[in-house]
Amino acid sequence: MRSRSTAILLALLLGGGGIQWFYLNKPSKGVVSLLFAWTFIPAFIALYQVVKWLLMSDEAWQKQYS
Numbered sequence: 576m577r578s579r580s581t582a583i584l585l586a587l588l589l590g591g592g593g594i595q596w597f598y599l600n601k602p603s604k605g606v607v608s609l610l611f612a613w614t615f616i617p618a619f620i621a622l623y624q625v626v627k628w629l630l631m632s633d634e635a636w637q638k639q640y641s
Contacts, residue, residue, distance in 0.1 A: 577640050579633075583625050590621020599640050 577599055585595040593608020608617035628636070 576637075579628055579631075579636050579640075582640070583628055586621040586625050586628075590624070591615065591618035593617050593621075595621065595624070 582595050582599055585598050589595070591608075592612050593605040596602065596605035596608060608620075611617055631639075
């Protein structure tokens with residue numbers, strides 16, 4: 576079971592490199608984020624994901640990431 580708070584912290588601190596995707600066992604998204612890290616687009620996507628994950632219910636989190 577993946578912790579939502581850990582994923583949020585990883586996205587906030589290291590989201591520009593896509594580290595949260597590796598933690599959530601989605602390595603293909605992580606590799607794409609690493610490849611495009613120089614554009615800062617993954618950082619903006621990570622901020623969007625943080626807001627999305629903060630507003631997501633526990634049931635939805637478990638269904639999608641566990």
